[in-house]
Amino acid sequence: MAEVVFAYKNITKRFFGVHALNNVSFELERGKILGLVGENGAGKSTLMNILGGVLQPDEGEMFLSGEPYVPESPLDATCAGIEFIHQELNLFTNLSVAENISISSFPCIRRTPFIHRRAMQDSSRKLLQSLNLDISPNILVENLSPGERQLVEIAKALSTNADILLFDEPTTSLTANETENLFAIMRRLRDEGKSIIYISHILSDVQELVDDIVVLRDGQVMGGGPIADFPIHRMINLMVGREIDNVFPDRIPSIKDRVILSCEHVSETGMVRDINLSVREGEIVGMFGLMGSGRTEFARMLFGIDPYKEGSIVVDGEPLPKHNPQESIKRGLAFITENRREEGLLMDYPILENIGLVSLPDYSAAVTRLVDSKRLFKRADEVASSLRLKCNDLKNQKVKSLSGGNQQKVVIGKWLLKDPSLLIMDEPTRGIDVGAKYEVYLIMERLASEGTGILFISSEIEELMAMCDRIVVWSQGEVMREFRREDFSQERIMRIAFRQDIDYDMEEKVVVNGNE
Amino acid sequence: MKQTLRPANLAKRILMSEYFVLYLTIVYLIVLTPIIPRLWHPMNIQNVLSNMWPLLVVAIGQTFVLILAGIDLSQTSVMAMSSVVGAVVMTSSADPVLFTKSPLWGTLLTDQGGLMASSPFALPVGIAVMLAVGLAIGFLNGFSVAIFRMPPFIVTLVSMMLFSAMAIFLTKSENIRHLPDSYLQISKTTFSVVSGSLVIAIVLAVIAHMVLTRTLFGKRLYAVGINTTASQISGVPTRKTIIAAYMVSGLCAAIAAILYSSRLEMGRPTLGSTLFIDIVGANIIGGISLAGGKGKVTWTIFGVFFFIILANSLNMLNLSFYIIDMVKGSVILVAALLDVARNRIRKAQM
Amino acid sequence: METNRLVKFVLKNSTAVLFVLIFIMFGLIAPRFFTAKNFQNIMSNASYIGIIAVGMTFVLLTGGIDLSVGSTMYLSAVVCGKLINEAGLPVFPAVMVSLLVGLMVGAVNAFAITRLRLVPFITTLITQTIARGFGLFITRSVAVNYPDSVTLMSTSKVLGFIPLQIFIFLMVVLLASIVLNRTRYGRQLYAVGNDLESAKKAGIKSDRLIASTYMISGLLAALGGFVTITQIGRVNAGFGSGDEFDAIAAAVLGGASLFGGIGTVFPGTVLGTVMIEMIQAGLVFANIDIYIQPIIMAAIIFSAVFIDSVRTTQIKKLERRNILKV
CATH class of the missing domain: 3.40.50.300 (P-loop containing nucleotide triphosphate hydrolases)
Structure with missing residues (x-):
């Protein structure tokens, strides 16, 4: 059978007594792409942070090629041959492509602190070619398109000869062509024997790309196995924990003439x-x-x-x-x-002030411009409940403490007030x-x-x-x-x-x- | 178990309280009273207050800009400019020996004084001109920051250099005396406490507080300070808000210039030149952060109050000015550290 | 298309363009401006602000600011003078100690900023007060005079023709440029200034780098202070006060951004410093009222910053990605 490169064993992590991860175990095999899906807050990022040494698990172990793996910092993860390609790019726009690729470990001239520029450029050029990216290693990153930047980020990850690559929503800023190119590269890397974890919200992409899948919900593994056994409706089913035969409401067209x-x-x-x-x-x-x-x-x-x-x-x-x-x-x-x-x-402001921001002028007196807070609160409260906004305290709770969905409701509510x-x-x-x-x-x-x-x-x-x-x-x-x-x-x-x-x-x- | 936790909790609550600086000031006063009994002498109280009102006024102006995550280094030059310009308008006589080299000599300034010399309108016109100077410099700052998107630090640094040089140039470094009596009355004290300065400062503080907490402008100011882009898309006129905040800052500096120059009985081209650290220091002691989106007039009041008491007590201990400066600096440092500590506690509580 | 390119070129090199324009302008006003003697004077005057501005550039690159350099100059110069005059120390060790003092002030800033997490603006504003206070405490606010052994240094020539202060300035520039452009440290500094969070993720020890910039700034402030005392021989209570603003202005004129990540020592900061000195010399040549000179100075700095901000928005517009494929 295939060789297991990495394994989570009974990982548990709590934040303030709440389980972020509960007894999570799964394995990543060599030369495979493993898809990791789950709703926001299902524990994907906690899991990745543990892998990357950003967080330490409360219980459980990890194994790297069968050996116990206990990373204490992101540096440990890098040394162990694990690289992350994040959704938001970690590139320095004021540096060249080559400098970005070798930022963590500049090749130096013998033992001096001076950078060996020729070596740096040559190795970058090779990496760029392997990714079908036709740009000079000396061009500044600020002159690249989002798609090109994503590929530079990948080149950076590859430069360390990592064995395990983790892609966290890498396609959000890519065009369809660039996405296809990225997928082709990922498949090639897989065929070369790298192991890849791929996190995405776009389930059709996951279905197209991965070999195996793990579905998380509420910090627990709900299911996993070869992708063939997981059609999209089953993934969704496991993610939300209920059968949704129709994820969209019935639409009754109501177009008027105006x-x-x-x-x-x-x-x-x-x-x-x-x-x-x-x-x-x-x-x-x-x-x-x-x-x-x-x-x-x-x-x-x-x-x-x-x-x-x-x-x-x-x-x-x-x-x-x-x-x-x-x-x-x-x-x-x-x-x-x-x-x-x-x-x-x-984000750092209470929900009420956010909801009221657009319509403040409607609630302020003509000359003194004093805001009628009571009236504003009443209206904001109405809108919030009509949107089924889940919060404890409209007046004092800050927006950043809300979940993504509820934050979006605040944005919608802000406009509905108008x-x-x-x-x-x-x-x-x-x-x-x-x-x-x-x-x-x-x-x-x-x-x-x-x-x-x-x-x-x-x-x-x-x-x-x-x-x-x-x-x-x-x-x-x-x-x-x-x-x-x-x-x-x-x-x-x-x-x-x-x-x-x-x-x-x-x-x-x-x-x-x-x-x- | 609960018993042992209480003192720590109480300490934390006091530290996190909005009134922490006020408590601290009161404790400080209580401790000092036996050491410096003169502290409560009417003369000293009068002295403390007359130092406090103008600083409070100018610091409140700075608060508006700090909420925007901006900074206004030019307040000191606004004070210099408006005190000079105001004095040029109001003075009733100027010494030819001192002023013949001034570029204003012969036109706006003669040995008969300024334009409004001895006119009954000298006071209102003079004050109006002073306020206009503050508003104009504030407008220039705000305009550069809001429209040209120049960093506030550099913009106000340059206008600080520009207008303090201008104030010195206009008078060739000389102080302008012979201001109208009515003007000098503003800072005159009755019953050791009551003065025009007091009334002006308190009215201004109350208005500023209302503006920040209750009005459209105030709410928009915080919004822009937290996230300018989001505010703009939400229909907040961000540019106007920014310009207005700098104009408030300039206006407050001009009002402070009135209070200061009335007390000094002269228009002085170097007025306020060493005051920047006091202004920012008082704000920081009050708990206002440079990161923007945060700040209250009450905090500024507490900060100014503490700062003035501190400076006064150090003076009364007959310490040299450099020792006083070092202590002041250390206190601001501690205040800044406290702010960091509070934010950590707040984060830990979340 | 051609005009577009020209506009872009002018905007991208605005400092150099401004430099040349000002240069020509003063040349036309006062022909004596174009003399070797005058250039040497300009360079000589530029050297001390230049040295401090190089240190400032390091700090600005990380998105920080150092308002304490003027006071650091004062404190280290005072220490140097006291050691020579009162402790009878020879000049060389005294200078070494005074550089150490600069390094210490920088270390205090670095500690407060990277360990205590204070804002650079506030931290250095406070150390500005405290360092000057400490210097005044040492001198009891009395001026310090330096012996001839110090002042004579300003007339010495390296290699027979380069005045010492210019030589020191050039060496600082050379060293700083190599460090910023060719070493791991320098490139990582740019990375930290561009995106601190990403730099941390890339394993860059950002706190150490940031800390080092304040120490460099402190050290160079002390060096700048020393270079000045060789020229003027006397330090009074106001020595160096306000020089931090000149240093910041020089760096910013040279294209450094207050937001970090952008700026060069050469040509940037050097050009900025020389430009400031050139303007000052030019104003003297043009017989401008000394009271007006600072006003003109401020106006020129303002226009440079103004051009820079217009430039940034314009370049962004010109380089905006085209969606339309023609």
């Missing part, structure tokens, strides 16, 4: 070209496209965060000339951004667990039925198809095609997003992949 938003010929150099788009009252319009296809950029222009050169944006029949979020908000627009932490929330007529949602379900996703869908459905127009940006085609009345497909800064609900087809939408579409009706067998 056009809330219409954009005509919106263009911006290098970003988007000639965008025409409209949203009606009660309509959910999906925007699908690969990462970097211009959807988010367009949404930011629409909301007045970034400028656009040409075209017109009309809200409720009136043009929206002035260009800033304040004006957009006044005209009934709302924008749930893709990253909650950086752009959505004041009763927007058009809600732009950019990846509203990213990074939240399955249960919370379902609740977000319910809220969308409710808002649409109440007449709110929703512009729904997502990279998950399933949720778009389930929730939208129309889907607009983007590619390279342009709207390629629009689909009505009755014409939705996962394959067609994907092909258009990949620009392999032109005669899609005639050509039935176009295979979507990255190696053209």
